[in-house]
Amino acid sequence: MYSNEPHIETNGLNAYYGNIQALKNISIVIPRKQITMIIGPSGCGKTSLLKCLNRFFELSPNTSVTGEVLTDGENIYNPSIDITEIRKKAGLLAQRPYPLPMSIYDNVAYGIRIHHTRPRREMDHWVQHYLEIAGLWEEVKDRLHSPANNLSIGQQQRLCLARGLAVEPEIILGDEPTSALDPISAQNIESRLLDLKSQYTIILVTHILRQARRLADYVIFMYLGEVIEAGLAEQVFNHPQHERTQAYLSGVF
Amino acid sequence: MSKVLTNNQTISNVHRNNQPITQKRNRLDKIVHNSLLAISSLPILFALAIFLALWFRAYPILQVHSFIELISGTVWKPLKGLFGFYPFIVGTGWVTLVAIIIAVPICILTTLYLSEYAGVWAQRLVKPILDLLAAIPSVVYGVWGILVIVPMVKNYAVPLFQPLGNVFPIFMSKNPTGYSILAGGLVLAVMITPFIISIAYEVLQTVPAGLRQASLALGTTRWQTIKYVVLPVSSGGIFASVVLGCSRALGETMAVLMVVGNMVQIPHSIFDSAYPLPALIANNYGEMMSIPMYDSALMTGALILMVMILILNIFSVLILRHILIEPH
Structure with a gap:
């Protein structure tokens, strides 16, 4: 079904908020170096599924998860695994940008310093490198040491992208990363993600169908905590198999 | 139609x-x-009324002695007309400082644990206990201090620190009773702990979850996130909580006067007795009022206490403003 080899697989994944089951027996495959988009009406578990992939789901109180999430064949819910390694491998672009309370430069250097992934003396070079990839360098090169909070929200989201890329993840998770942005900033982020597809496995949650049509190689359609349909984007969009998918795509709900 | x-x-x-x-x-x-x-506007009027009342009652002695003279005077002999507040001011400072030094690390670490690490059950358990601690009447703390803290200071702390006394004079012990600055500071520390923790906890709760997650998403540990993100953002508020605890400690009267010894002297060691300002006023107001200027002197003491707390609060506001205006 998928042309690319799988990067992430889930087997019988269940997730609970207290007694409420947010995810019901999810078994999906996410291919490497493609854009996979999770769509569905609000409250269907899109974000919960995304947050299970970098073990963010458990940050909310009273949650529990059963089942497996295999990244490169390794179960990230294995108790002996190092959570920080999981999160380093799967960067998250949140709905709203949260610049860290430091300068633009330090935001990008933050992860590099924490993980010692680059030598200290090359820091300037790498900060510039990741800001360039995120398409922010030209706008901030003269004020690298001013606080990141002074940037516009669109610039902040690109800074968050640069900051996430700086820890050299293999996977980029995006939780409606453009929903707080104006159309031009959103377009800017979208084109960055398309550029990055060749090097990263990208998984995006969105409620904007048109955005999914523009970006997705693969689509996962969710409804009430279950995966209803998953597959190649053109197949799901043009020939949906399940009637719920058809109804959702035609705007019935 | x-x-x-x-x-x-x-x-x-x-x-x-x-x-x-x-x-x-x-x-x-x-x-x-x-x-x-x-x-x-009533509270503002009350504050003004109290200040004015103190001022007018303190006025007679301020006619005879200057304010500076009073606060720097070291001799307290009301019958001879000598009213030096220096021993009381220093005593208040010592007790408050000891309390803050003991309480602040405990408070900050507890708050960090509660806010950043603890599960829901721990928060549900600890918060009500802290509220309970805050609700215990001051006189009960005082009794507990006499029954537990004073003997502990006398029997354990004094012998333990005795060897250090020769090198560091602040641990020198010439007072065998246990009624000391250390006892007062310990009781005060326990009293202000729930107060500081609950304010600091509220401060940490205002740090957006998204900000913590932004850091955690990069593969940092919780401690790294606290150190580089949570604490820099909340340091101003945490400082404010400590200053508020400080103001509380400065004004706390009952529990302190019961364990601190109440001897008019300039203390040099944490094992010396002291006589803090609130204790001076509470112990003596209404007695020996026939002594000339005595009433006026005690009101001056109250005025000094108010000014000390005012200075502390102004200082904290200035620093807070600096932290808030200067972006992180």
Whole structure:
């Protein structure tokens, strides 16, 4: 079904908020170096599924998860695994940008310093490198040491992208990363993600169908905590198999 | 068509009928506004009234001695007309400082644990206990201090620190009773702990979860996130909580006067007795009032205490403003 080899697989994944089951027996495959988009009406578990992939789901109180999430064949819910390694491998672009309370430069250097992934003396070079990839360098090169909070929200989201890329993840998770942005900033982020597809496995949650049509190689359609349909984007969009998918795509709900 | 007309008529009728109602509502709103304003200004008036009352009662002694002379005077002999507040001011400072030094690390670490690490059950368990601690009457703390803390200081702390006393004079012990600055500081530390923790906890809760997650998403540990993100953002608020704890400690009277020894002297060691200002006022007001200037001197003591707390608060506001204006 998928042309690319799988990067992430889930087997019988269940997730609970207290007694409420947010995810019901999810078994999906996410291919490497493609854009996979999770769509569905609000409250269907899109974000919960995304947050299970970098073990963010458990940050909310009273949650529990059963089942497996295999990244490169390794179960990230294995108790002996190092959570920080999981999160380093799967960067998250949140709905709203949260610049860290430091300068633009330090935001990008933050992860590099924490993980010692680059030598200290090359820091300037790498900060510039990741800001360039995120398409922010030209706008901030003269004020690298001013606080990141002074940037516009669109610039902040690109800074968050640069900051996430700086820890050299293999996977980029995006939780409606453009929903707080104006159309031009959103377009800017979208084109960055398309550029990055060749090097990263990208998984995006969105409620904007048109955005999914523009970006997705693969689509996962969710409804009430279950995966209803998953597959190649053109197949799901043009020939949906399940009637719920058809109804959702035609705007019935 | 006829239906539309009826609707229009109804709307205009309602509108017309509403005219006096609206006026009435606006009048009521104005009355509520003004009475709330009057009531809200009461606390400011009270503060002003207290300050003025203290000032007028302290005025006679300030005619004879200058303020500077009073606060730097080291001899307290009311019968001879000598009113030096220096020993009391220093005593207040020592007890407060010891309390803060003991309480602050415990408070900050507890708050960090509660806010950043603890599960829901721990928060549910610890918060009510802290509220309970805060609700215990001061005199009960005082009794506990006499029964537990004073003997502990006498039997354990003094012998333990004895060897250090020769090198560091602040651990020198010439007072065998246990009624000391250390006892007062320990009792005070326990008293202000729940206060500081609950404010600092609220401060940490205002740090957006998204900000913590932004850091955690990069593969940092919780401690790295606390160190580089949570603490820099909340340091101003945590500082404010400590300063508020400090003001509380400065003014705390009952529990301290029960364990601190109340000897008029300039302390040099944490095992010395001291006589903090609030204890001076509480112990002596209403007695020996026939001594000339005595009443006025005690009111001056109260004024000094108020000024000390005021200076502390102004200082904290200035620093807070600096932290808030200067972006992180």
